[in-house]
Amino acid sequence: MSVPRTSALTPEQARQDMVDALVEERADLGMEKLPEQVEEALRAVPREVFVPGLPLVEAYDRHQAIVTKHDEAKRVALSSVSAPSIIALMLQRADIRPGHRVLEIGSGGYNAALISHLVGETGQVTSIDIDPDVIARAERCLKEAGVDQVHLAVTDGEHGFASRAPYDRIIVTAGAWDLSPSWEEQLAVGGRVVIPMRVRGLTRCLTLERAEEPGYWRSLAADMCGFVRMQGVGEHWERMPLLHQEEGSQVGLRLEDGPQVDVDALRRALTQDGETVWAGACVRADEPTDALDLYLASTADGWALLTAQRGAITSKLIRPVVLMGTPAMVDEEGESFSYRALRRSPDDEELYEFGAVGHGPAGRRVAQNMVDLIGVWDREHRGGPGPRIDLVPIDTAAEDLPTGRVVSKRHTHMILNWTANPFE
Ligand SMILES: C[S@@+](CC[C@H](N)C(=O)[O-])C[C@H]1O[C@@H](n2cnc3c(N)ncnc32)[C@H](O)[C@@H]1O
CATH class of the missing domain: 3.40.50.150 (Vaccinia Virus protein VP39)
Incomplete structure (x- = not known):
């Protein structure tokens, strides 16, 4: 005491x-x-x-x-x-x-x-x-x-x-x-x-x-x-197209590498109602979600982070998100996107269920893709040791790169592998 x-x-x-x-x-x-x-x-x-x-x-x-x-x-x-x-x-x-x-x-x-x-x-x-x-x-x-x-x-x-x-x-x-x-x-x-x-x-x-x-x-x-x-x-800045430009309610996508996007199409997509798919996988309110974020960043094609100002949430343009960056995915055409959502679990009020909101012509499919990845993380990696992370020189030949998601930078490739033992 x-x-x-x-x-x-x-x-x-x-x-x-x-x-x-x-x-x-x-x-x-x-x-x-x-x-x-x-x-x-x-x-x-x-x-x-x-x-x-x-x-x-x-x-x-x-x-x-x-x-x-x-x-x-x-x-x-x-x-x-x-x-x-x-x-x-x-x-x-x-x-x-x-x-x-x-x-x-x-x-x-x-x-x-x-x-x-x-x-x-x-x-x-x-x-x-x-x-x-x-x-x-x-x-x-x-x-x-x-x-x-x-x-x-x-x-x-x-x-x-x-x-x-x-x-x-x-x-x-x-x-x-x-x-x-x-x-x-x-x-x-x-x-x-x-x-x-x-x-x-x-x-x-x-x-x-x-x-x-x-x-x-x-x-x-x-x-x-x-x-x-x-x-x-x-210094390095990610691309950051704004999907909603109104000051106080801005919504953006932070893109470190990868997807080319059609900004006008994505802006239109956000003006239309989103479709939400729920994953079944849940977290407690005080449970960190950083391991899932890293898993999605490592595995999702078309990976992005959705950033927002508070007004976008209060006006219900988007569901509540982490303002600094919530996992998101863009489809191959760069016209549709999804972002991770949470709701109070219908089965247990102590828990929050993960889901994904999709916008655009392929919105439901990208939301389903994200929910599928959340399911794999929940079943196979939750509570596990996390990925093995290797850095290799940027001039490494493609056939010599270790297996995993390759993130290419200026001097190095970063390789994230969730199936290898990180401590081996
Ligand atoms: C979080 S602060 C450092 C905190 C500090 N280590 C402490 O004792 O709490 C980060 C610092 O990095 C410096 N910084 C940013 N880019 C840098 C660079 N390229 N080379 C050296 N310092 C840099 C910034 O000016 C800033 O003062």
Whole structure:
């Protein structure tokens, strides 16, 4: 039972409370225990110094990233001090040891201070950012926190930071689309890259280890995460045709690769009533759907993400969706589409049933295709280990590509295979 506080919250108390809550939450969710050294670092580094002026409860909200810079025109965040929960997970995946040389791409100060704690006096931390304001801010905060071991530099992370290589670990903290060849060149033998990477529009934090052959990588884990977008040479924007343009009620499709679409036909399709097909497969209200999203992204032809502004839902133009991106599919003609829907289960009010809404001449068929894939995931992959994710060089001959869904980027092909053992 928690004891009511009689005095004002101190930074020390807020920090310990945050870590206690993080540890407890991970146990409740059945997640792996946080490594002791990561827990110790989180208990030691004063996060409030890296988000000055913020009330302690916000500074120490374990799930809250603190945005420090916006792009007003594009209405997106450019920089933030990441949320403790995702930082903890990435540090766990990175498995940083005393004496390691670590490169952090995307700075803020807080994570670099934690890494400093993990590598100890014999280690080395380099933290780079494309934005001089971010580096100036990180420098001030690190000084204030008494952390003097971090080498900061303003540069585009796409090129890594050759003068302090090799690195045992590279941690990328901006949403990347591809893996830069510089990072492989600058990584020590047995090294690891932890990186939020886009997988057909979804973002997953991959823990990448090199396979034997140069240019080949295997992911040890693919965790849910969200990050500000990578800028600079590695920046990549998906196509985003708008199907409904009214400000406040916009509906769009985010297309990373694949389908060519007839935007006018899709716009017309959305003006007509949709047809909904229900899947029978259900989830609890608090159950994450990220595994299903990744399965659909890996298996659906014509894959897209439907994005929406709230007004499109309140006006009933579309059924309720995840505003940032709901699984969607476009047919071969590019004239019809479907998107994933949920309704309270008619059989059990604790559960929500998956379905798909189809629009356009082939709307019902695309909705049925999506529901069929949801059925396969439910029967064969639900609760399983997820896909094996390999990265192979972009010049790999087609006949040498591993089996699975191939997502081609600039330097690499990403291969997602749900039938291979991801740990083999
Ligand atoms: C989420 S913030 C980093 C958070 C930080 N690691 C922390 O301690 O919480 C992402 C940062 O990546 C930076 N960034 C984006 N593209 C970059 C690039 N190409 N090279 C280096 N930094 C980049 C942004 O300027 C932003 O400051």
